[in-house]
Amino acid sequence: MIQGYNGVAAVDNKHQIIVHAHAYGAGQEQHTLEPMLMGIHRQFRQIEPGSSILRETKITADSGFHSDANMKLIYRLGIDGYIADNQFRKRDPRFAESVTFKSAKAQRRKERGGQVAQRFTSADFDYDPLTETCRCPAGQPMWKRFKGLIGEQETISFQGYRQHCRDCSLKHQCLRRPNQQDGRQVSFALGERKPLSSFIEKMKQKIDSPMGRHIYSQRLGTVEPVFGNLESNKGLNRFTLRGKSKVNAQWLMYCMVHNLEKIATQGQQRY
DSSP states (O other), X not given: OOOOOEEEEEEOTTTOOEEEEEXXXXXXXXXXXXXXXXXXXXXXXXXXXXXXXXXXXXXXXXXXXXXXXXXXXXXXXXXXXXXXXXXXXXXXXXXXXXXXXXXXXXXXXXXXXXXXXXXXXGGGSEEETTTTEEEOTTSOEEEEEEEEXXXXXXXXXXXXXXXXXXXXXXXXXXXXXXXXXXXXXXXXXXXXXXXXXXXXXXXXXXXXXXXXXXXHHHHHHHHHHHHHIIIIISOOSSOOXXXXXXXXXXXXXXXHHHHHHHHHHHOSOOO
């Protein structure tokens, strides 16, 4: 059963044109990297037969796409990729010294006079490893969202049902935003952390280098404004159709509108 869909898009950093997009019924983005890369390859082959766009450009992706299998894929295809792991900011001295990072960010909010609510942590949730079920602090059941490797750690993830979270008296202690559409998510580590593969280590060394940090830093300003436009300006904060083909068509329609706006403002340039 598919519980929901995730719209994924690849964007160029020159004009923020969406070069490939697809909606997937996968809980984790890491499973979508390979089909997205193959989609980009086919798209540019149609534009220019014989082209090898994946070998001619740099690919950046956030930590949601990080996995051992994806690191092997990047090196096997000869792609100059920069895919962050979920610990890369901790290794970056710029973030360690930043007053907006983690506890320092909460402290700044306090200094501004705002209240920082203490959200429930995974320890507040009732997880049964034998039955692989979970209940939230309010006693409501949660559905199993994902079980598998995230990076090098086997993990199981649960999510609250939307109607339970929406009407819950504890949502101010649980949700990041009381009016958010999706239910609370919580994850639990299973067993010992597996040793890092050589491919993961190579990517860590690459993204921790001064050049790697510089290249990866461009990802935020490239793709996030596109999603901001689709969500805030176009109103696509959730899919309104059912079924993969219909959801994918809706996602592609919104992406097409975004691209038409870009072409209208940037002119008929060759992308």
